[in-house]
Amino acid sequence: xxxxxxxxxxxxxxxxxxxxxxxxxxxxxxxxxxxxxxxxxxxxxxxxxxxxxxxxxxxxxxxxxxxxxxxxxxxxxxxxxxxxxxxxxxxxxxxxxxxxxxxxxxxxxxxxxxxxxxxxxxxxxxxxxxxxxxxxxxxxxxxxxxxxxxxxxxxxxxxxxxxxxxxxxxxxxxxxxxxxxxxxxxxxxxxxxxxxxxxxxxxxxxxxxxxxxxxxxxxxxxxxxxxxxxxxxxxxxxxxxxxxxxxxxxxxxxxxxxxxxxxxxxxxxxxxxxxxxxxxxxxxxxxxxxxxxxxxxxxxxxxxxxxxxxxxxxxxxxxxxxxxxxxxxxxxxxxxxxxxxxxxxxxxxxxxxxxxxxxxxxxxxxxxxxxxxxxx
Numbered sequence: 001x002x003x004x005x006x007x008x009x010x011x012x013x014x015x016x017x018x019x020x021x022x023x024x025x026x027x028x029x030x031x032x033x034x035x036x037x038x039x040x041x042x043x044x045x046x047x048x049x050x051x052x053x054x055x056x057x058x059x060x061x062x063x064x065x066x067x068x069x070x071x072x073x074x075x076x077x078x079x080x081x082x083x084x085x086x087x088x089x090x091x092x093x094x095x096x097x098x099x100x101x102x103x104x105x106x107x108x109x110x111x112x113x114x115x116x117x118x119x120x121x122x123x124x125x126x127x128x129x130x131x132x133x134x135x136x137x138x139x140x141x142x143x144x145x146x147x148x149x150x151x152x153x154x155x156x157x158x159x160x161x162x163x164x165x166x167x168x169x170x171x172x173x174x175x176x177x178x179x180x181x182x183x184x185x186x187x188x189x190x191x192x193x194x195x196x197x198x199x200x201x202x203x204x205x206x207x208x209x210x211x212x213x214x215x216x217x218x219x220x221x222x223x224x225x226x227x228x229x230x231x232x233x234x235x236x237x238x239x240x241x242x243x244x245x246x247x248x249x250x251x252x253x254x255x256x257x258x259x260x261x262x263x264x265x266x267x268x269x270x271x272x273x274x275x276x277x278x279x280x281x282x283x284x285x286x287x288x289x290x291x292x293x294x295x296x297x298x299x300x301x302x303x304x305x306x307x308x309x310x311x312x313x314x315x316x317x318x319x320x321x322x323x324x325x326x327x328x329x330x331x332x333x334x335x336x337x338x339x340x341x342x343x344x345x346x347x348x349x350x351x352x353x354x355x356x357x358x359x360x361x362x363x364x365x366x367x368x369x370x371x372x373x374x375x376x
Contacts, residue, residue, distance in 0.1 A: 023067075033162035033327060036131075042122030046161075049134050052114045053142060061269055064139030065215025068109040071136040072208070072325070073101060074129070076197055077176045079330040081168035082128035084176075085111060085342040091170070092345075098176035103258075104218070110342075111135065117341050129165035130340035132324050137161045143214060143271045156271030157315040162326065169345050182244040183221045183286040187295045191286060196329050204324060205292075206303040207317040210265040212289055213275035219250065219258030222286050227253050229287075240282040247285075261285055273365025276308035 038045050056063045074084040077095060085108065086099070088094040095101060096108075111132060118126050141158035181193040191201035199205070224235040226248050235244055243265070250261055260266035263285050264275050275289075284290030293299040307314035330336065340346055 015189075016086045025314045033164045035160035036160055037163035038102045038122075038126060042118065042125045043270060044121055045118055045130075046134055048117045048121060048139070049114050049131060050138050050142070052110065052117055056110045056113075057142065062216055063107055063110055064104075064143050065211070066265075067132070067135045067139045068211050069215070070105060070107050070111070072133060072134050072211070073105060073176070073180055075325050075328045076179050076181075076193070076308050076333070078168065078172055080129050080133060080165055080326055080341060081336065082132060082165075082339070083168040083171045083329045085128055085132070085166070085172045085249065086216065086345070088342065093171060093173040094172045095173050095176040098173045098180070100180040100182060101176060109160055111342055121341065122167050124338055124340065127165050127167045127338050128154075129167055130161075130163045130218045131342070133163070133165065136322070136326075140271055143269070146152070157174060157319050159319045162323065166330075167339040167342075167345075168330060169335055169337065183217070183288050184224070184292070185288045187291050187300055190201050190291070198319070198323075199324060199328075202299055203303060203317050204321040206300050206307065206313065207321040208325065209289060209292060209319055210273075210275050210314055212286070213271055213273070214269055215263050215269070216260040216268075217263055218257060219255065219261065222247075222261075223251050223253075223255075223257065226251060227288055233354075236287065236290075238282055238290050243283045263289075273307055273311040273314045276304050276314065278303065278309055279304050 003328060046170075053063070053067075070084060071080070073095075074080055074082060077083060084095045084105070086092055086094055087096070111128070114131050114135060115128060118131060137159060140156040143156050161281060179193065179196065185193070190205055194201050194205050199208075224230075225239060226244060227233075227235060229236040234372055240249075246265075247261065262269075264278060265283055265285070266274040266278060275284075279290060279293035282290065282294065284293070287310055292298070293304045295301070306316070337346055
C-alpha cells in the first residue's frame with residue numbers, strides 16, 4: 001500500500017508539473033520585451049540599480065562608460081544575454097579572456113553588487129542581462145551633460161528600457177574574438193560588423209560610436225597611430241598634428257600600454273556631441289572613430305556633421321540605436337535562465353528555450369527543468 005501511495009503521489013506530481021509547464025508556455029509565448037516587464041514582480045529594480053551606480057560613480061567616474069561598453073560587448077556576441085559576465089568553468093570558456101576584452105573590460109564587480117541588491121529585494125526575478133541593460137541606460141542618464149548655458153546641468157538622454165531578457169547558459173569566446181570591432185577597423189569593416197548583428201550601417205554605427213563622448217582608452221589601443229600607422233613607419237595622416245604631439249607625450253614609443261587617455265579630449269566626463277566636433281578637427285582618439293569622418297565618400301561623414309551641429313539629433317538617434325542594440329536576440333533555439341549569480345550558471349534551474357528569430361516575431365518560449373553545470 002505504501003508503495004502504491006508513493007507511486008500515485010509521483011504520478012500526481014508529474015501531472016501538476018506538466019500543467020504548470022503548459023501555463024508557463026502560454027505566458028511565455030506572448031512575452032515580448034517591454035519597459036513594464038518587472039512592474040508586478042520587481043517595481044524597484046531601476047531605483048536599486050541607479051543607487052548602486054550613483055555610489056560607484058562617486059569613486060570611479062569611468063564606471064558609466066565602462067558599463068555601456070560591457071553592454072555593447074555582450075550584445076554583439078549572440079545577443080544581449082549576459083554571456084560576457086560568465087567566468088571560466090569546467091564547461092565554459094569565458095568571453096572575458098577574448099582578445100577585445102582581456103585586461104580591458106571592467107565594471108563586473110559593480111554588476112555583481114547590483115545583482116546582489118536586486119536579489120535581496122526580488123529573488124530569482126531579474127536577469128543579469130536586464131540589469132546590465134538598465135545600468136547602461138542609467139549610466140547615460142546620470143552623467144553630466146555639457147551645456148554652455150548651464151554648466152551644472154546633470155544628465156544625458158534617458159529612455160524607457162525594454163525588459164524581459166534571459167541569461168545565457170554558456171559563453172562564446174571565439175565569436176567574441178571575431179564579432180567585436182577593434183579600434184583599428186576601417187568604415188567598411190565597421191559596417192560589416194554592425195550589419196552582422198542586425199544593426200544599420202549608417203545612423204546606428206555613428207550614433208553608438210558616439211558613446212565615446214566619455215570614458216577612457218588605453219594607449220595600447222591607439223599607439224600604432226602615433227608612430228607606425230598601418231606599418232608605414234609614420235603616424236596616421238588623419239591625426240591633428242598638435243593632438244598627435246599631445247598623445248605622444250602621454251604614450252611614448254615602447255611605453256606603458258595601460259596608460260589611459262580621454263576618448264573625448266574636450267569634455268571627457270560629459271555626455272554631449274563634442275565627440276563629433278573632435279572628429280571634424282581630426283582629434284578622434286581611436287582610428288575607428290576618426291575613420292567615420294575622414295574616409296572620403298562615406299555616408300558616415302554627413303551623419304558626423306549633423307550630430308556635431310545638432311546635439312538633440314544625436315541624443316535622439318543614440319537612444320533609438322541603444323534600444324535597437326538592446327533588442328538583439330540570442331540565436332533561435334537558445335536556452336536561458338535567471339541566474340542567481342551573474343558569473344555562473346545556476347546549478348539546477350528552470351530553463352527557457354527560445355525559437356524567435358527577432359524581437360517582433362512570436363517568442364515561442366518553453367520552460368524545462370534540467371540540472372546544469374555549474375577599457376573603458
